[in-house]
Structure formats: C-alpha cells, structure tokens
Amino acid sequence: MNIYVSNLSFRVTDEDLNGFFTPYGEVKSAKVITDRETGRSRGFGFVEMADAAAGAKAVAELDNSMVDGRPIKAVEAQPKPPKDFNPFRNSGGYNKKKRF
Incomplete structure (x- = not known):
C-alpha cells in the first residue's frame, strides 16, 4: 500500500518518516520529497x-x-493521471482557429 503523507515539518527526514510507520508493519520505502534546486523538503x-x-x-x-x-x-496515495491528461481538452475552451 502506498501512503501520501502531507503537512510534514521541513525537518522531517526519510528516516524519521520510516520510523513513524515502522510500528504498524514492514515499511518497504519512505521518501520525503525535496525541491530539485534547493534540496529542501517540500x-x-x-x-x-x-x-x-x-x-x-x-x-x-x-x-x-x-x-x-x-x-x-496520511491518506492512501492515488495514482498519477497519465502525463498527457488534460482536463480542459474537448471542454469547449479556447479555440485557436480564427472565425471570420
């Protein structure tokens, strides 16, 4: 089961996150997401x-x-939508074609 954990303190590490869940069973992985440029927790x-x-x-x-x-x-993680997913496609939104 994949779990999404939010509102974490910026001081929480991967090891801390693992430790929060270990008492409930085997943790296969625990990862705090960080900013690519700064390396700071998100x-x-x-x-x-x-x-x-x-x-x-x-x-x-x-x-x-x-x-x-x-x-x-803490909630069960939902799968990401496909990369080409666009909720506005075919919704009657902006049309680039000029109407004369």
Missing part, C-alpha cells in the same frame, strides 16, 4: 507498506496526529 512524502492491512491501520492512526508540532495528513 513538506510531503510517500511511504510504501508491505501489507495493505498494516498500511490501512497506520493511515487510520497517524492521520491528523501531531508530528514535530504539526498535524500530519
């Missing part, structure tokens, strides 16, 4: 749990819990 990350039931329990217990003085949000 305040969210992803955790992959080996077992879906353990992941669901972790989400239930950690969602809205206080971590480093902030209430974190």
